[in-house]
Amino acid sequence: MLKIDIKNKVSRVAVRVLAVHAALVYLVGTFIFRLLRRGPDSAVEGTSPKAILVVRLDEIGDMVMTTPFLRELRLLYPDTFITLVVKPGIAALFELCPYVSEVLTFNQSGRRLVRPFVLPVRALQFARHRLWHRRYDIALLPRWDADYYYETFLTFFSGAPRRVGFSEKVIGRKSLVNQGYDCLLTERLTDEAPRSEIAHSLRMVKYLGAAETDDQQELWISASDRMFAAQYLAEKKMKAIA
Secondary structure: OOOHHHHHHHHHHHHHHHHHHHHHHHHHHHHHHOOOOOOOOOOOOOOOOEEEEEEOOOOOOHHHHHHHHHHHHHHHOOEEEEEEEEEEEHHHHHOOOOOEEEEEEOOOOOOOHHHHHHHHHHHHHHHHHHHHHHHOEEEEEEOOOOOOOOOHHHHEEEEEEEEEEEOOOOOHHHHHHHHOOOHHHEEEEEOOOOOOOHHHHHHHHHHHOOOOOOOOOOOOOOHHHHHHHHHHHHHHOOOOOO
16 A cells, blocks of 8 residues: 555656656747747748648657658648658658658657656757758647657747647546646647547648548658569568568
């Protein structure tokens, strides 16, 4: 009974610390923007965005499930400059993606205990050197589940006047892990219905104005990729499945 009591107290303290941490990041970021006179411009209603930032620091499986989101976003904004930020090991997957204008990599690695202190600083530095010159109109965070990679910080430090993501309140785990993160977004979606990862991300595109969406996933492979795969299968005496 005593162990359970201690565990509950530790959990409550951790939640409070996380909430203060997010609020501190917000205050520090806002102060820096004002200090540098680099605060976000006001969003202009009814105008097509000139530049959109998409932050998705996930592994291969979830990134493949993000491809319908990117395609439908491009269909919605055919002339907009779209930047996709991914983990370093994932960038090659999107080299031939026709739906993004550029792919940037952000290193979110680090020891678990120091991540809350190191990654906000790293996100600010990355934004200053790689993002601010684009003056993004919208920053999108299509992650529905808990943000373990501090993507929300990167979205906030982008300086975009519209920062769209799923609320920390969509599921219990996220409300604990990402306590206070809602203050870093300007528009928070509250899609609490159980859906697939693809369906959640397409929900965001519909929120932005898309009438219909297609959930077909895609991969883009070059001729050299196909040749390498054919040679590998031949060496292993395996047959390709169409």
